[in-house]
Amino acid sequence: MIPLCIPKLDGNEARYLAECVSSGFVSSVGPFVGRMEEMTASATGFARAVAAASGTAGLHLALTALGVGPGDLVATPSLTFIATCNAVAHCGAAPWLMDILADDWTLDPGLLERALAQECERRAAGLVHRATGRRVAAILPVLLLGNPCAMERIDAVAAAHGLPVVVDAACALGADCQGRPLGAFGTVAVFSFNGNKTVTAGGGGMVCTNDPALADRLRHLSTQARVGEDYDHDAVGFNYRMTNLQAAVGCAQMERLEEFVARKRAIRQAYDEALAGRSGLAAFPRGRHGDSSCWLSGALLPEGGVTAREAASSLRARGVGARAFYRPMHLQPPYAAAPRSDMPVCEAVWERILNLPCSTGLTDGEQAQSAQALLDVMAGRTT
Ligand SMILES: *Cc1c(COP(=O)(O)O)cnc(C)c1O
Numbered sequence: 001m002i003p004l005c006i007p008k009l010d011g012n013e014a015r016y017l018a019e020c021v022s023s024g025f026v027s028s029v030g031p032f033v034g035r036m037e038e039m040t041a042s043a044t045g046f047a048r049a050v051a052a053a054s055g056t057a058g059l060h061l062a063l064t065a066l067g068v069g070p071g072d073l074v075a076t077p078s079l080t081f082i083a084t085c086n087a088v089a090h091c092g093a094a095p096w097l098m099d100i101l102a103d104d105w106t107l108d109p110g111l112l113e114r115a116l117a118q119e120c121e122r123r124a125a126g127l128v129h130r131a132t133g134r135r136v137a138a139i140l141p142v143l144l145l146g147n148p149c150a151m152e153r154i155d156a157v158a159a160a161h162g163l164p165v166v167v168d169a170a171c172a173l174g175a176d177c178q179g180r181p182l183g184a185f186g187t188v189a190v191f192s193f194n195g196n197k198t199v200t201a202g203g204g205g206m207v208c209t210n211d212p213a214l215a216d217r218l219r220h221l222s223t224q225a226r227v228g229e230d231y232d233h234d235a236v237g238f239n240y241r242m243t244n245l246q247a248a249v250g251c252a253q254m255e256r257l258e259e260f261v262a263r264k265r266a267i268r269q270a271y272d273e274a275l276a277g278r279s280g281l282a283a284f285p286r287g288r289h290g291d292s293s294c295w296l297s298g299a300l301l302p303e304g305g306v307t308a309r310e311a312a313s314s315l316r317a318r319g320v321g322a323r324a325f326y327r328p329m330h331l332q333p334p335y336a337a338a339p340r341s342d343m344p345v346c347e348a349v350w351e352r353i354l355n356l357p358c359s360t361g362l363t364d365g366e367q368a369q370s371a372q373a374l375l376d377v378m379a380g381r382t383t
Pocket residue numbers: 054055056057080081083084142143144168170171192193194203204205
């Protein structure tokens with residue numbers, strides 16, 4: 001089976017891991033964690049980066065540090081990986097689910113602006129969502145597939161209401177936005193180094209910000225809110241640090257960030273050229289707000305035909321590790337009752353998004369085979 005998205009570990013990964021073992025630094029103390037933070041901050045244009053155990057943990061830390069708590073709402077798009085909403089729920093808050101734009105599959109900023117202006121009012125507690133009586137505590141845009149969203153506009157809407165912006169940039173390492181690094185936008189951005197991301201640490205996350213006090217707070221919360229060398233703690237913290245073992249792999253991967261992102265973009269381009277416009281297939285959108293990191297690639301299937309789940313299963317029967325994309329959060333049991341906008345765009349596309357093999361180590365032959373297999377499936381040809 002041609003795998004969907006697996007890491008390429010033929011750089012310094014093994015050497016750095018061996019250094020961890022021989023030095024004895026395998027836990028969250030060790031030189032690679034700090035190096036990984038510096039490399040991520042510099043690659044994303046943020047002043048500070050705080051390593052975390054995962055992207056999900058990083059989102060939970062960021063929301064907690066920004067004061068999101070029980071009963072609050074966090075505005076976020078419905079089409080995302082469930083980790084986005086789980087991080088909100090872990091704070092005792094609920095997502096306020098919104099539709100996406102058709103041309104980049106990220107949070108619709110006009111919808112966000114109208115929803116905050118028309119469905120909320122300012123009270124002593126802050127900005128309150130009238131229908132639920134809950135405080136809106138943050139905006140959580142998602143750079144889906146690594147597509148930059150309308151960050152300037154979202155930041156302006158947030159500033160108008162005094163809300164922090166936590167950018168779920170889990171799969172957006174390598175993207176830029178309006179010609180500027182992601183570090184130019186939002187209150188914090190969270191990256192993931194999960195095994196299927198463009199750059200992996202086996203697992204891991206990074207919370208990035210330009211606010212040094214917030215960075216200190218994030219680091220403090222991630223290490224059980226411990227004060228000093230003894231067992232004194234001043235808040236309910238988390239055991240959310242990245243280990244030196246993870247960071248060793250992550251540093252070796254970060255050394256190849258440019259190469260990996262260039263490869264991801266080339267894979268996207270090759271699928272677009274092979275597939276878009278044939279058998280009713282369309283290219284994944286990249287948005288018009290900057291350069292996508294092109295984390296995943298594939299095709300948007302035509303309306304009213306086979307679903308991505310059906311196509312993916314036919315493709316897997318042909319040795320091509322394809323997968324359908326996320327089921328939107330308003331259609332998932334844990335978030336079905338969450339407040340939400342109408343979802344015409346989300347509902348029109350989600351079942352048609354098909355992900356095709358896009359590992360950085362994918363060969364041109366494997367890619368051609370994957371594209372041809374999809375054309376065969378679309379044409380109803382049997383193997
Ligand atoms: C991968 C991903 C996450 C979760 O990151 P983990 O490191 O797996 O916890 C969250 N949001 C999005 C959009 C992702 O792609």
